[in-house]
Amino acid sequence: MTDPTSPRSGNGDDSIDIDRIIRQFVVGGLAGYGGDEAHLAEPTDEVVARTALLLVIDRSGSMQSIRDDMIGGLQRMLDAQAALPGRATVDIVTFDAEVELQCSMVDISEARIRLEPRGSTALHDALGDAITGFAAALDALPDALRPDVVQVIVVTDGHENASRRYSAAQVRELVERQQRDHGWEFVFLGAGQDAVLTGTCLGFDAGSSMTFTPKGEQVGGMSDALDRYVRDVRMSKKQLFLEAERRAAVEEADRRRAEQEQVEQQLGQHEQTEREQGDDDTTGGAR
Secondary structure: OOOOOOOOOOOOOOOOOHHHHHHHHHHHHHHHOOOOHHHHOOOOOOOOOEEEEEEEEEOOHHHHHHHHHHHHHHHHHHHHHHOOOOEEEEEEEEEOOOEEEEEEEEEHHHOOOOOOOOOOOOHHHHHHHHHHHHHHHHHOOOHHHOOOEEEEEEEEOOOOOOOOOOOHHHHHHHHHHHHHHHOOEEEEEEOOOOHHHHHHHOOOOHHHEEEOOOOHHHHHHHHHHHHHHHHHHHOOOOOOOOHHHHHHOOOHHHHHHHHHHHHHHHHHHHHHHHHHHHHHHHHHHHO
């Protein structure tokens, strides 16, 4: 039976070597753990020792205006996590119309963010490839080396417009499966959209999804919130994004616009409900 989350189940693109993509994760992951006894560290009282992060970062052309801010913000987050006790590794996947695995299970202190914006936004393909490959890499590890905490962090500044292999429904199934069966944590950070709506459509929790304005100050606020979120999960005291963090990540004008759109949407839903109730009353009276 065909797996409904397989990129070959109905999108008509068999030219992509999915096995090659998965092998990149697996080979890179095993190499990253090769013989390093630090990976066997016991959990501390404060931080879970074995943590695996997967960053999936948009590098499409629209990221050019915030490239330096994004690199700086995400690198500060990684550096702050590296300063904590406990073992942490990171995989970094960047994407435009193509998906690239930059590093696999490297020590978080050695990870470096690189972004060269170009092209379009194959968000669904990037998520499908990254989640599938990351899961295979973790499965290939000996039991003693598997992480206690897995966090997937997605950062994008645009809407899906270029995927050929995965649909939104297939991505959602992958996300929900890893949450349900393996306890993975997922974070969705998006600009130029309602990130909470986009994230929830892809299976991410609303409380773990956040909109940010693509400007330097707000990118910094988003990165600070992400650092706090990741740290809390590693310390087994997870808190969803706070209202103050959401405000710091969104410019005031954007926040007001989003609030107005939300009010208009609620009014529209209310009016629709009243119309439907009126139609029911009319039909009932005719009887």
